[in-house]
Amino acid sequence: MPETEPPAPARGSPPDPAAAPGHANATRLTGAHRLASAETTGFFDALPHGTVLMRLWARLGLLMGQQLARVVRDDHVFLIVMAAVVGTTSGVAAGALLAWIEYAFRLFPRPEESSALVRWAAVIGVPVLGGLAAGGLHFVLRRIIQQPLVMGIPAVIEAITRRQGTIRGRQAVIAGVGTGITIGSGGSCGHEGPSVAIGAAVGSVLARFFGLRMRWHLAMVGAGCAGGLAAAFNAPLAGVVFTVEIVFGGAIGGNIGTMSVFVPLIVAAVAGTFTSHAIRGEHLTFTTVQHGDAMLVEMGLFIALAALAGVLGTLMGRAVIGTTKWFQNLKAPVLLKPALGAFGVGLLAAVVSNDVLGGGLPTINEALQGRLGWQLALALLGLKLVATALTVGSGGFGGVFTPSLYIGACLGTVVGAVAHFALGPGAESTAAYALVGMGAIFAATMQAPLTPIVMIFELTRDYELILPLMLGCILAVFVARRMSPRSLFQEILHQQGVVLGHEAEVEVMKRGHVADLMQPPPRTLSEGTGAAEVRRVALDEGRSPFVVDDTGAVVGWIDADLLAKRVLHGDVPADAAARDLMTDVQLALLYPTDTLAGAMLASARSSAEVLPVVDHERRLVGVLRRGDLLAHYSDKVLGQQEEAVHMHTTGGAVHGHEVGLGKGMILDHIVVGRRWAGRTLADLALRSQTGATVVEWLRGEAPLAIDPNAPLQHNDVLAVVGTREQILAARRMGPTRPGVAAPQL
Structure with missing residues (x-):
């Protein structure tokens, strides 16, 4: 049976300290307490000590998850069903976010035909108004809700690294509301990053609601990321590749485990895309690119474009990081910081062009149609970088996905103009260079070449430029890594003191003297x-x-x-x-x-x-x-790894993880339920009935000798080795004596 637990009254064990910020003296759960709580409620902690309505709502989720598990009775099918639910819900959330952004555009005034003074006042005042609203949301989140902001990809990676993927629903709601306000008022950012964060929150909330074990919790968070990006970009393959390469690659060093993690990403991405089609219809995000046959001599220009993109993508990351630091050190109320950044963005728009406002999809489409002049593209190239740094660095709600595509399109337009000047009318169209520039800037900023290759192909359905696009993305990442060892997201996490999985050993030794x-x-x-x-x-x-x-x-x-x-x-x-x-x-x-x-x-x-x-x-x-x-190395590095293995195998905050032993064998744990309590291992006859072998017997935190004639107790933990089918058979195993009901483990 899929891994959910039968309902039972909560034992009053304390709630998760991570769920109660500010309570530094909250009791920490020991491994034994967590195991008992997992068996009792299906959660890793007891049901919340809140209102009666909250307790009933939590109980409802557990009962629904357990009933679904009884109906499905197969781990793989249950996992696929849950991934489809997460993907569909993420698609609905992404559609709701887009609808809210469109409404926010109409909500803020934009006088088009007015005097110059009125235009200046509107172009500067509207972003400032949105910045004040964003600052108010920051105040609500920090002072009233008292939870950290989960707005973009770095916050999701941090949640996976530090909190086993736990993201609260209220955080996602605040991020969605703030994204609509920031973009609708003219903030220079995109909605794709928040869409991914909201999808991750959906996966986390549903995993907790249905009482899933932790080894599936992270899979559902990843499924939410894939479904959210797939729905936002209408790109299912990009959603899967992005989650593997950037989210899981940043959080756990690219080790996404077995197919039990990879399959949910695919299912959720497909479900999210179908949901997006049902809400908004099937469409292309960007217009079709008109281009000719690229000449071999132009590959040199594409290489130059990639090199410039590597430099510019790195500078964009540094600009965002530097601006963020400056606003963090600025002695001003949190309420006013986004407004100050919005004032700078509005001033740039008033002086040069309104094209720097918002995400900039119309400008990108103009570049892809070859209608963007190179002079304007050159000006917007720098202005958009500054505007994005001001918006994101000051605390505006939004991501850097769309701005990076915008900057890449402008850079490609400029290089395409140079190609036409040097090679004449026979050169490839500026739109083709704009398309390759979009992928190259994205790849350089994220230091991830696969995602933009797949994403640009899905956004345009244009396979003709796949070779220049692949070359541009790979070379842009090569140049970016020579300039900076970390991507934008990794640098943000590094500034926050988050040590990623693949950096843990080096960082631990670097921090000691x-x-x-x-x-x-x-x-x-x-x-x-x-x-x-x-x-x-x-x-x-x-x-x-x-x-x-x-x-x-x-x-x-x-x-x-x-x-x-x-x-x-x-x-x-x-x-x-x-x-x-x-x-x-x-x-x-x-x-x-x-x-x-x-x-x-x-x-x-x-x-x-x-x-x-x-x-x-x-x-x-x-x-x-x-x-x-x-x-010291053994204690700080190998000891942490041993603790992680212990957590993955014998309980703790991530009880329920399985460990692969090779050749199809895994190590997993079974918590003894009430229907096995009082029986002996000889009565159960696990090896003869299923082929699985008990290799460890824990009672609380103390290991016991494996005595086949000793009675089991409720909440004992049996470490079992066998194939997945054998362990599933052990969970489903019926009674071995007449009149004894099948165990529910």
Whole structure:
């Protein structure tokens, strides 16, 4: 049976501390408590201690999930059904967001035929008004709801990395309302990022509502991302590739697990796209590009376009990051910061062109039709970058997807004009260059080449330019990574202190310093110390001493093992001094401010077990032992990995994850329910009935000896090894004695 739990009264265990911000003293759930809570309610925590209506609503979700599980009775089918539900709901949410944005456009006044003064007042005042409304939403979210803002892709990646994908529905509602206000009032941003975040929230909320285990929780969050982007862009393949490459790739280093994670993405993307078609009809987001046959000589121009896109995409990311920092350090009320950014955007529009306002889809379509002049494109190229940085950096609601496509279209138009100037009328159309520029800028900003290749193809249904598009995206990412090791999203998370899965080991060692682990300095030897004293220190005390000169500066060391060999062979003259007995191997010197990552590298390249820590005059201030360095690495890095494996296998915050053991075998856990309680493993006969083998028996946090004749207790945890079919059979296994009901685990 699919993994939901039978309903039972909540035991009053405390709620999840993450769900109650500000309560720093909230009781943390131990692994045993979480296991009991999972068996009792299907959640990882007890049913919420809220109003009667909230408790009834939570109970309703659990009952619905359990009833559906009983009807389906197959993990894979249940997973597909839930992914379809998440995808459809994400598509509805994306459609509602687009409808709200269209209404917001009509909500804000736009006097077209008025005097210059009125036009200036409207172009500047309307964005400022929207900025004030956005600031009000920030105030509500922080002071009243007291939850972090989940507006774009970085917030989703952070939720997956830090909170096992938990996103609250209220966060998504605020993000959706703010996105409509910001874009409708003229903010320079797009709706696609919020659409993905709202889809992720839908997946998280539905996973909790139906009581899904955590190994499916993340799959539903990913399904929501795929469904949301597919509905927003009308691009199902792009939704799947984007979730794998950017969302899961950023959160867990690209390890998306088995097909139990990948299949829901496909199902949700298809469901989201069908829902989008039902709401808005089947349509192309961008117009069809008119182009000719690209000449081989033009590939050089496409390469130049890719290189420029790599530089410009990186500059765009830096502009957004820099502007965000500036507004964060600005001593002004949160209410006013988005309005200040909107004032800058409105001023740019009033001085140059209204085309910098909003997402800019009309301008993109003009570029794809070859009707955008290169002079205007060149001006909009820089203005849009600044306007986007002001909008997003000041706290406006929206993403950078559409602005990156806008900037790419302008850049491609300019390069296309150069191609026509150099090659004449036979050159490829400027629209073709605009299309490749869109993909290249997107790829450079996100440092993800696959998503824009698939996305641009789905948005235009144009396969003729696939080769220049692929080349442009790959080269743009190559250039961007030479300029910055992180993408825009990764840099935002890095600034927030979020350590991504594939960066964990390096970051842990980089954040520590040699001063944290160094020991007091041992006694040193001067260069003139006699052989007898050297032998006593090195051989009798069993350590390799450091040698210093008259000023106390470290000049070398004596290898105790090498000295012992020389003594055995009679190679140590009686009148030898310490300077004569020093090893020829160059000594690595560390400073207290060096990172532990650098110390680890130095230790690996040195034969010394103890490295000297010196000041800037090379005077010994301490030592760093290789054993201490490895112990720190084991504790901080390998220990965390072991904890993660423990969490994935024996409970904790992500109880329910399975572990692949190879050749089709997996390790999973079964929580003993009431109908197995009191029976023994011999009574159950799991191995003979299903082929699955019990390899561990936990009661609370204590492991028990596997005694086939000992009775099981309610909430005991059995670690079971077998194929997926064998473990599913164990869950569905009927009674082995007459009159005993089938277990519900």
